[in-house]
Amino acid sequence: MAEDAITAEQMRHYDSYTINTIGIPSLVLMERAALAVRDEILNAFPLNLQNVVVVAGSGNNGGDGLDIARLLYIAGVKVTILNVGNLEHASEEHKVQDHICQYYKIPQTTDLNVLNDASLIVDAIFGIGIDRPVEGSYADVIRAINDRNAVVVAVDMPSGINTDTGEIMGVAVKATATVTFALNKIGLTKGNGEDYAGRVVVASDMGTYPVKD
Ligand SMILES: NC(=O)C1=CN([C@@H]2O[C@H](COP(=O)(O)OP(=O)(O)OC[C@H]3O[C@@H](n4cnc5c(N)ncnc54)[C@H](O)[C@@H]3O)[C@@H](O)[C@H]2O)[C@@H](O)CC1
Numbered sequence: 001m002a003e004d005a006i007t008a009e010q011m012r013h014y015d016s017y018t019i020n021t022i023g024i025p026s027l028v029l030m031e032r033a034a035l036a037v038r039d040e041i042l043n044a045f046p047l048n049l050q051n052v053v054v055v056a057g058s059g060n061n062g063g064d065g066l067d068i069a070r071l072l073y074i075a076g077v078k079v080t081i082l083n084v085g086n087l088e089h090a091s092e093e094h095k096v097q098d099h100i101c102q103y104y105k106i107p108q109t110t111d112l113n114v115l116n117d118a119s120l121i122v123d124a125i126f127g128i129g130i131d132r133p134v135e136g137s138y139a140d141v142i143r144a145i146n147d148r149n150a151v152v153v154a155v156d157m158p159s160g161i162n163t164d165t166g167e168i169m170g171v172a173v174k175a176t177a178t179v180t181f182a183l184n185k186i187g188l189t190k191g192n193g194e195d196y197a198g199r200v201v202v203a204s205d206m207g208t209y210p211v212k213d
């Protein structure tokens, strides 16, 4: 509901409190987030699992994506990772997830053509960390995602949607469903964000109580 929705800054505060004050490690939160997205994909789109492509940026949204890729792979789904971020700037959590994906030898590529045969695309390019207009190769991949006839499941936010306002930051992923973490985000409840998010699923059980201070 709109009154429960929060901003990116509020979510960062809750994440930071959960990690640094309560003491739940960031990777534990990431695993719970990824499990929620895996469950949504397996339960809501069982007929679209022939060829899943996870499009991953290099931040923690991308880290979620790699985690989801591994969980789907273990569940027996054919999955390929399309890396679109700058891996030299990868977050620490992303590096851990990448190491695990390499252990499992999950196919990874930077070739956008992998989207051509996708039956379901997981959008894990940008989450609440988006802070400027989407341009260049990021804009190209978002347009390529939108050009396909695949089901699209967005991780936390459709990439390109402003978390606080719902505005399109240049170009944005048009999702079939969005699984957002802990609490709903204002940008999913109004403006273009409401339309681009598709069906919003709030994965509210992150193993913590919502923290209000
Ligand atoms: N421990 C945590 O903090 C958790 C974070 N989670 C995930 O992490 C996400 C936030 O991760 P991050 O803070 O790493 O941010 P993102 O992964 O959303 O974005 C990554 C980075 O992209 C860069 N960027 C922003 N806008 C850009 C643009 N237009 N073009 C190019 N680069 C741009 C920024 O430097 C940003 O830090 C959440 O949305 C959620 O999916 C979840 O794993 C739950 C736990």
Ligand SMILES: [K+]
Pocket (backbone or CB within 6 Å): 061, 123, 124, 125, 126, 127, 154, 155, 156, 157, 158, 159
């Ligand atoms: K996303």
